[in-house]
Amino acid sequence: MHARPEQFDELGRGHRRAARRQQVVDDHHQVALGQRVFVDVERARAVLQLVLDAHAAGRQLARLAHRNQGQLQVVRQRRPEKEAARLDRDDRRQLGVAVLLRERVHDLAHRLRVLEERRDVAKEDARLREVRYVANKLLEVHPERKTNACVPLSPRLALEFRQRGGFVSEQLVSENATAIKRRASDEIERRRQELIDLSLRxxxxxxxxFQEHKxxxxxxxxxxxxxxxxxxGICELDTAFRATYGSGEPRIAFVAEYDALPGVGHGCGHNIIGTAAAAAGIALKSLLPEDGGGTVxxxxxxxxxxxxxxxxxxxxxxxxxxxCAMMVHPGNRNTFVAYALACLELExxxxxxxxxxxxxPEAGLNAxxxxxxxxxxxxxxxxxIRDSARVHGIITEGGQAVNVIPSVTRAKLLIRSEEDEYMDExxxxxxxxxxxxxxxxxxxxLTHKWGEESRYKTMRTNMALAEAYRDNVEGLGRxxxxxxxxxxxxxxxxxxxxxxxxxxxxxxSIAPPEVPIHTEEFREIAKSESGHAGLLDGARxxxxTGIDVLLDPExxxxxxxxxxxxxxxxxDGAG
Incomplete structure (x- = not known):
């Protein structure tokens, strides 16, 4: 197909209106003749129709125009409001690619027809939102302007295809994962200023x-x-909370921190940690249906x-x-693995x-x-002891007067180890x-008390998840x-x-390598442009990574x- 010559003077492709009969020409047209593409129109129609039917797409299925009238459709798919398929001159490339891939897509279509017979499609359709929202956002057939054609899938449908295996799980889901991640990144960028404002507040x-009420x-x-x-106020802690959206599995958690250091303020950048977790949660929420498909x-x-x-x-x-549970911490380098020591307090x-x-003096016992x-x-x-072990402390009470033998002294210590077993044994x-x-x-x-109730355990980085994060953050140029x-x-x-x-x-990374955390210098960086960049990239x-977990059962x-x-x-507590 090709637009007639005068169509080149029109703006915006007519807002993607239906093709009129005088715009649909054959290979005898003087313009189309030199640029024709041999297309089995009947088979191309079947490809597009079946792929979109399988997705319960947008409630307005793309069909080739037939006398400028919308075709009748089966029950639960709804009519397209008396409008023919929106095809224009750019769409010829989509048809060409569809025909090129027809053998594999027809194999998919065969399997999806089986699903439709089992009423999976109708079940899916019953839960979708407004017609135009889904059609415009997730399942519209896009004319490709670069190299490859792609029919975007919702995360939920991509997950279903991934679980069922086959051609789609290896190619289309991979392509759509990239597109879905781009949407999440765009959502964070769209909220840039309000995220920065939250971090600064x-x-x-x-x-x-435990005083982080504001x-x-x-x-x-x-x-x-x-x-x-x-x-x-969850877990009997006034300043703890849990925010939830969606339902079903997988259940993906982003962990927020927001406490400050005594005397230093946010010298550890927890303003960035809390805001990045919220931003990541909102970005993932924007991709999920409310009733099933995953929980953030x-x-x-x-x-x-x-x-x-x-x-x-x-x-x-x-x-x-x-x-899974994920968080990101500002620092002076970009890492994907964290080594954290077990830590136990001793009084x-x-x-x-x-x-x-x-x-x-001989009458006393000097504490x-x-x-x-x-x-x-x-x-x-x-x-x-091992080189990696640490023991450090302070004397909190050492006596009351220099001319009195002290009868009571107190101290507080922290002991640290890279292994919990070495700590105990x-x-x-x-x-x-x-x-x-x-x-x-x-x-x-002597009296002593171990702070077992507040013992920090060693960090056990999940490498499969960490490597997914590494690939994503390096994709951002870090x-x-x-x-x-x-x-x-x-x-x-x-x-x-x-x-x-x-x-x-x-x-x-938000700071130069020579600037450590827990310092006033790092505190100032945590509210700078460098801090904002770390916040946004960390959230992305x-x-x-949450999208990877959502889409990839492997x-x-x-x-x-x-x-x-x-x-x-x-x-659930089982060992």
Missing amino acids: IHATPEIA SSAMVADFLEAQGFALER LVIGTPAEEAAGGKVYMVARGAFEGLD IEFRGKEAHAAAR LDAMVAAFSNLGLMRQQ VLKPKVLACFEGAAQATGCK KTVMPESKRSMGSTDMGNVSQVVPGIHPAI ALAM LRKRMKDEFAGAGGRSS
């Missing part, structure tokens, strides 16, 4: 552990306004910097039933006996001497022995690197999440198998 309102509400209110169902969650987690909000939330079931108290430090001796023991012990007994020896040497009484060492990241309560569900904790990479299987093989327990 959190940054300007620093709140420390920051938590900012993120939760933003998600609720976008159509998420909100549960606030944004889980707000307080107190990462101090008490470990996720530790309590894991114990209280906040992450049960998920296929120490020595009790001795007061005495005048000059008149009768400060006991504490100093214990810290000396720790220094000597470090030679006999080696490090804890050695550290405690340092204090027990000091108590025996000075005659003071080159990733591996961490220099397994202890370079410190500790995070995301480690506890990774023990119960496949998880990742990548880093997105998370959303794209990826989900690799994630699950790796998680089980690493000793992870299922999200």
